[in-house]
Amino acid sequence: xxxxxxxxxFDAYFTARDMRDVFCDQGRVQAMLDFxxxxxxxxARVGLIPQTAVAPIEAACQAGHFDFAALGEAIASAGNxxxxxxxxxxxxxxxxxxxxxxxxxxxxxxxxxxxxxxxLQLRRALELIDSDLAQLGQTLATQAQRYVxxxxxxxxxxxxxxxxxxxMKIAGWLGAVTRSRQRLQDxxxxxxxxxxxxxxxxxxxxxxxxxxxxxALAEELQLGLPDQPWHTQRDRLVxxxxxxxxxxxSLGKLGRDISLLMQTExxxxxEPSAPGKGGSSTMPHKRNPVGAAxxxxxATRVPGLLSTLFSAMPxxxxxxxxxxxxxxxxxxxxxxxVSGSLKQALLVTQGLEVDAGRMVRNLDLxxxxxxxxxxSIVLAQRVGxxxxxxxxxxxxxxxxxxxxxLRAVLxxxxxxxxxxxxxxxxxxxxxxxxxxxxxxxxxxAVAEHSALTx
Numbered sequence: 001x002x003x004x005x006x007x008x009x010f011d012a013y014f015t016a017r018d019m020r021d022v023f024c025d026q027g028r029v030q031a032m033l034d035f036x037x038x039x040x041x042x043x044a045r046v047g048l049i050p051q052t053a054v055a056p057i058e059a060a061c062q063a064g065h066f067d068f069a070a071l072g073e074a075i076a077s078a079g080n081x082x083x084x085x086x087x088x089x090x091x092x093x094x095x096x097x098x099x100x101x102x103x104x105x106x107x108x109x110x111x112x113x114x115x116x117x118x119x120l121q122l123r124r125a126l127e128l129i130d131s132d133l134a135q136l137g138q139t140l141a142t143q144a145q146r147y148v149x150x151x152x153x154x155x156x157x158x159x160x161x162x163x164x165x166x167x168m169k170i171a172g173w174l175g176a177v178t179r180s181r182q183r184l185q186d187x188x189x190x191x192x193x194x195x196x197x198x199x200x201x202x203x204x205x206x207x208x209x210x211x212x213x214x215x216a217l218a219e220e221l222q223l224g225l226p227d228q229p230w231h232t233q234r235d236r237l238v239x240x241x242x243x244x245x246x247x248x249x250s251l252g253k254l255g256r257d258i259s260l261l262m263q264t265e266x267x268x269x270x271e272p273s274a275p276g277k278g279g280s281s282t283m284p285h286k287r288n289p290v291g292a293a294x295x296x297x298x299a300t301r302v303p304g305l306l307s308t309l310f311s312a313m314p315x316x317x318x319x320x321x322x323x324x325x326x327x328x329x330x331x332x333x334x335x336x337x338v339s340g341s342l343k344q345a346l347l348v349t350q351g352l353e354v355d356a357g358r359m360v361r362n363l364d365l366x367x368x369x370x371x372x373x374x375x376s377i378v379l380a381q382r383v384g385x386x387x388x389x390x391x392x393x394x395x396x397x398x399x400x401x402x403x404x405x406l407r408a409v410l411x412x413x414x415x416x417x418x419x420x421x422x423x424x425x426x427x428x429x430x431x432x433x434x435x436x437x438x439x440x441x442x443x444x445a446v447a448e449h450s451a452l453t454x
Contacts, residue, residue, distance in 0.1 A: 013294060014294060014297065014340040015336040015339060016336075016340055018128055018339070019125060019336050020336060022121050022335070023121060023335065025068040027121060028121065029085065031117035032081070032085055032114060033085075034061065034221070035112070035116045036086070036105060038221045039106070039108060039220075040053060043107075048106065048209050048213060049103040050103075052100070053097070053099065053103045056097035056100035056101075057093055057100055057103070060096070067088075070088075071084050074087075080114060081114060082110035082111070082114050083110055086105045086110075089104055089105075090104050106206075107203065107206040108196065109198050109199050111197075111231050114328075115195035115230075116195045116221065118237075118331075119192060119193065119194070120221065121332070122191060122237075122335070125339075126188070126192075126240075128339060129335070129339065130181060130184050130185075132342040133247070133342065134181065135346060137177045137452075140177060140349060141445070141446045143167075143170050144171045144445060147170065148167035148168075149435070150356050150359065151163045151164070151165055151166075151360070151363060151435060152165065152166055152169075152359040152362070153363050153370060154370075160362075160370050161370065162370055162371070163370060163371070163431040163434055164435070165438040165442075166269070169257065170349075171442040172441075173253070173257075173349075174449055175445045177250065178448050178452055180250060181452055182452065183243045187239055187240060191236050191237075192223055193223055193224040193225065193230075194217060194224065194226065196214050197229025197231055201228070201229040201231055231318060231319055232317065232324075234327070235313070237327065237331055238310060238313060240331070241305075241309045241331055244338045245302050245306045247342075248302040248303075248338050248341060249302075249303075251299065251345050252296050252300070254292075254348075254349075255289075255291070255295025255341075256292070258348060266362065268354070268355055268358050269352060269353070269354055270287070270353040270354075271290070271291050271292065271348045271351070271353070272350070272352065273287070291344040294340055294341055295341050295348075298338060298341040299341070301337055302338070305333055306334065308326055308327075311323075367399060367403075367405040368399070368406030368407050369400075369406055370431075371430075371431065372396050374428045374433075375420070375425070378420065378428060379391065407426070411425065
């Protein structure tokens, strides 16, 4: 059966296709059917149902057998997707084996089907996100090393500060990616677990066979068996959503930096160019940061979605009314937004275009003022901190008032030339000589990335 038409106009821009495949109607239905097939196998292993019932159940657990539009209509009355799906599944099986139909869904409840199906989807989503993060990390490590010594103006409060390097800036992006990968690894044992509790979480319908079946079902689905069902304990999902929120925010930071560096007034770093990319409908000269827009957009949208997950945590008793329902589309949408952001981040960073000459020119826009600290630090060792700071402050004001380069003003100041030679001043006012530990930060970020990847 075909999927119901969806709002696909913006999907190619904001969502990676492979992630949308995970969370499309077919992906959702197949994940729930995978649970039902695994349940039959587990119950047959334990001896609760006959082995002969497994094959007919498995054969019917194919999403292509079901009418998604009809399921959608039925959900409006049933209140969840599992109830009409299990009914439709039973009918499918009965056409081939009426006896096997008796053993479908035995001992499970609707939320078991939906939550375990969701976990199967999230496992695939996590694999996709981690793979893209690893690729992005490698790209950033390569770019950080390439530009490890390329100086540009540091910016604090959106104003020129002391020099940094492009490699150091990229290393900052890399560090955030590495930490996100570490967080994903840490949460896997908590997230990738079975949901199986029956009507109220006791599995009473399965009697003494409950725990053997639960263990077998977890093994069939290659999921962990948690200490207890988690129908209304949603911290596992919210933790995953929170890490995705951190990823979205970190990528948003990357996108924000690149968009600012692409501004006409800066013109230092650019997204890769391509025919038809970043143009304007009216202005032929425009080169817009269309990739960065996705990163910033996702970072803006995800926190609101994440707040829904947090708001839905205080769920009532053993099964929730409405709060559980609020999760259904929320976490998948977060996954989709993060996937699209990652795809765009890869496109942007792999083809990064850098104008090192413009960086050098921009560093001198303030005519040496960004290196006033370098001079003050050395001078302080000779005349004292307060005296040096006051003297440099006066020289900077004079340079601005007279529209002269700081080097020229310092060269005319007897109190300065009495302590610093012309060669020392030239050295101190060279951005390449005031990069501090920029190279070290790059090396450390790359090493951390490499250790995780090894």
